[in-house]
Amino acid sequence: MAPAPRITRAPNPNRKKYKQAIDTNVMEIKLDVLGKEAEIATGDAMICVNCGAYLNCFSELVKEEGNEDDRNWNCEFCGTLNVL
Secondary structure, eight states: OOOOOOOOOOOOTTSOOOOOOOOTTOOOOOGGGGGSOOOOOOSOOOBOTTTOOBOOTTOOEEEETTEEEEEEEEOTTTOOEEEO
16 A cells, blocks of 8 residues: 655745744853963952941942042942941
8 A cells, every 4th residue: 555645735924933932041151261260359358337248249339539549339238338
């Protein structure tokens, strides 16, 4: 018995096309940075004198008036001006 012939359809330009959503949980990390020299930061962590919050990468430093080299930190949580 011969197999049944395959039926093919002509492409329909009005037909909806479905695309898979992008998976945002996938990241690409280049591992060559593991072999490079890293700058090491040393010193004690800066802590707010009022509430005990830590200075972090999201904190904004403010230039001290009259001295361009010194910076101060306004705590994001309590608003206290901390001298660094």
